Amino acid sequence: MKKLLFVFIALISSILFFAEDVEWLVVDVDGGVPGNTLFLGTTSGPKTLNPATSQETSSNDIISLFLDSMLQQDQYGFVTQPALAKSWKYEKTSEGGVSYYFTLRKGLKWSDGEPLTIDDVIFTFEKIYFKNDMTPNGNDSYLDSEKNLPIIEKVDNYTVKFTYKTLVRNGNGIFGGTSILPKHIFKDHVSSSDALAQTWTVDQLKSVVASGPFILKDYKEGVRIVLEKNPNYYAKSKDGIRLPYLDKIIYTILPNNQTELLRFKAGDLDLMGITANDYPTLKAGEEEGNYKTIVGELNPGPSFIAFNFNAPEKYKRAWFRDSEFRKAVSFALDRNSVVDNMLNGMGAAVFSREVPDSKYYDEETINRMHYKYSLSKAKSILRKAGYVLKNGKLFDKFGNQVTFSIETNVSTEVWVDIANILKDSLQKLGIDVIFTPIQFNTLVQKIITTGQWDAVILRLSGDTPDPAAENVWTLKGGLHFWNFSPETKEFVDKEDYFVPDYEKRIDEIMVQQKTLLDDEKLTKLFKEFNNILAEEQVLIYTFAQNYLVAVNNKVHLYTKKPNPYIKSTYRIYAIWKEN
Template sequence: MNNFIGLQNLVTFMYKRGLTFILTFLCFLPLTSCITTGNTNQAVFSWISDPKTFNAVLNSSSPSIFQYTYEGLISENPITGIKEPALAEGWDISDDQLRIIFTLREDLKWSDGEPLTADDVVFTYNDLYLNKEIPNNYRDSFRIGREGTFPKIKKLDNRRIEFQINEPFAPFLDNASVPILPAHILKKTLTQRGSDGNLAFLSTWGTDTLPEKIIVNGPYKLKDYITSQRVIFEKNPFYWKKDKQGNQLPNIDRVVFAIVESTDTSLLQFRSGSLDSIGITPEYFPLLKREENRGNFTIYNGGPAYGTTFISFNLNKGKREGKPLVNPIKSEWFNNLNFRRAVAYAIDRPRIINNIYRGLGASQNTQISVQAPYYDKSIKGYEFNLDKARELLKQEGFFLNKKGELFDKKGNRVQFSLITNAGNKIREAIGAQIKEDLRKLGIKVDFSPLAFNVLIDKLSNSLDWEAHIIGFTGGNEPHAPNIWYTDGNLHMFNQKPQVGQKLITGRVVTDWEKEIEQLYLAGAQTLDREKRKEIYSKAQQLVSQYVPFIYLVNPYSLEAVRNRFKGIEYSPLGGAFWNIENISVQEISE
């Protein structure tokens, strides 16, 4: 599901430092010696920061340990987009689509050897994720349909669990992929409270917990964690999955994540052989491509990455305490459809691809990721065309003075502020280019990258902004009520105030917003995939027509991986090691 992680996962990019910088790799030899202890059957990666918690329910950030330590009832194959069995060997859906029964595999066990049963599943959902006293990022995704009711979950026997919902809901199976946690360890934390009155669960399994206390069901369990240095995983001896020959998986004995708080340093360590894989940004690509054969690694290109980057105008006509959220003069421009279309035509996406992404990117034309099965390839978006842009502005009474400055029909100079998150070099570069592009129309753009928390406060709380550049993450499932429902917390181009914020009067919801909302509601209620494609195609057409978000460019999904790994099936959604339990290490002759 789409969410605001696009704002949180700020990717920084390096500039060329010069060859003399390579000499500094010597200072990293102690780290290398710590993580290469003679065991060649291991994989060494990097995280840019320390994990924030070892509690899967409470986690709200990346990086995290949970992709290695926990599984849900089912999983999604990131290449095919098909839901596949995980802890559950299968599931049955009733004819009315309102009852789903999951059947667990036989003899499942936790990493401490205790049985994993339906009791753990019911406990995880009812007592943890749906517990009002436990704040978590999963709970809202369990709400069904427009009414937002929660499923009813009960145990049928030790291996079967029944989920009942009140209306057909196509995205519901996504909820079956959340981590399942051990009731025999955590149940007691719901009957105990700390001195602050909060459930003991809220302070359970922090990063100061001894690794052996963390009980898991995934391919790996936590072995060691040293703050600001490394996280080490070892094989879970009770993991359920086996290969075709009946051998216990995973194949790789140990996975190490070095905490490397600089992308420059990560690149350096990969080139020196300390890391086995690295995500590649456009700045890295020319250098690594030249070294691909000599360095004995392969660069995987998955095509356009999932997610979207866009520019958006504040269309909210409301007032707070009698003061308009947006200057009424500017609000009239922003709510003028031809003005938004003119801006969309004036942005030179090919230039962004060539200059900022170094040719390693592609235009994004709709709200659904290019890689997703629901993406409508027939929608062409807004190609760079200044003549079209000028004609649209002229139709609305905009005109240029002798200095080439644009004015509206009432004689107001067209000028607005554009914000994004400071430190994201790509977005900063895109903003600088958009400022140049719109100057060709006579529009003055005041571009100001802001500190991340300041940006979030403007977009979520004060709603005091005119235009911004941000991004949303994406996936194969198009359902995004938080964005496209008119009261969604990420319906940011016309935001309803969030809980606890001051009221807004005079907010106007347009007919096209309501129509898009109804299409997303219908898409969630429709289970037939082809019919869903038709619904989401209409939604994409409306978004393209009314341009609440002006979509820009996505980088290619690129990753460099050592050739000693066998079984890599690269996916832009899951990366190179999404199926790590099936990947093995092979010795390669130099």
């Protein structure tokens, strides 16, 4: 009996020793009460549980709850803060390149008890993300300007080094922001992309292990998603409570956003993002409903009007490529009317890709451009550019009547409203606009596949604060849709293809930013980029809505003012809920 007692005590001692050996992430939070369940809603469940093959937000949102990366986002959305890695740094090499170092915490474990080590990190990159044909997105995001992958080295049992032969910025985001996968689970499933894609499907929930704050416990398609606290998570509060605070998160899968709103009002959900249309009603019902509404910062990636520089009718290309024509259209759009009447004031008029909250927004320069609603200014610009008004109709200097079609997604009400407002305004300038709202997939096909369009109203996702979307802004980018290169799309007329000087400069900026490690110089470069977009009205940006959320009064968020990059569930392991 004494021997058994000794063995038991020794076992307990070893467990306690191991627990103390963890290099904890100490989170700047205290006073939270452990326990309880957070109830959320979603309109779509995950399509996969594998981050290497995920292509949709509905999957990524769930994956982020059970898989961590070496670094996590700071309050501005940049990937700079410790997570699995306790520290990181970069050093320029004597050969003109750069090395990025990441040092993992000691004592990390997967939810199944297996150690999480530097070997998992190296495996994740070498066998999966660095293989060009292994994932749907390929390995482009890991290549340097000469299309070379970094050399990955194990420095010691806790440190990994990624070395490029050339300068590459944002290695902290490139490597630090990638979800680390368990080698002991995936090592037998990386022989091909098909083998990888068949790993951690939604039907294989029992094989999924976690490094993040929660473990996926149940998923019934079209019904619910259940996650429970990961007992092996490596974070603590300032007052020593092991995180996460919450015991569970339950997502109810709902048919649409309106149903989600009704469920929130009924008290079935604790938290939800809300639209500008719903904000006034929810604001008025705060006291009775025992919740509060929060007005966050402006959403990035504003909606815009784009003209096709390679329009099917050649004479129209001259208009659409003309910066003065686009400026006139910009002055003819009453953005403030859109914000006041359609967003209930929950937004701002914008004239460039970056919104006023961004560190890359040059407020003084953009304010000097004065792109405020003025039909008289629009008329003056058109007249000076050689356009002539005859019997109430506008003609270019070659005698062509100025008329074009504009299309947008029929399901996005505010885009439809913008199109109608613009159509009415341009009619006052003598420009006839044919507006056609169509299905989104049809619209995308016209833009990407056939090039058969004049103008569209769209937005590009602004999920990252980094403006360097090379596939959008470089001349040969796969999403440089307003002026596709003939090398990218066969439907572009090679003989008539035209690249203005400002687009050449933007292309140069996208190349230069890749090797610029100095943040001050980088900020200056991206401000120049954004100023060019505003000056030339390459895309005519329209408005940005505030990030809006409603939250149960019993729920204590980590961040008091959510922004679109970090959202209201930022540091979800530090969110707690009263009984």
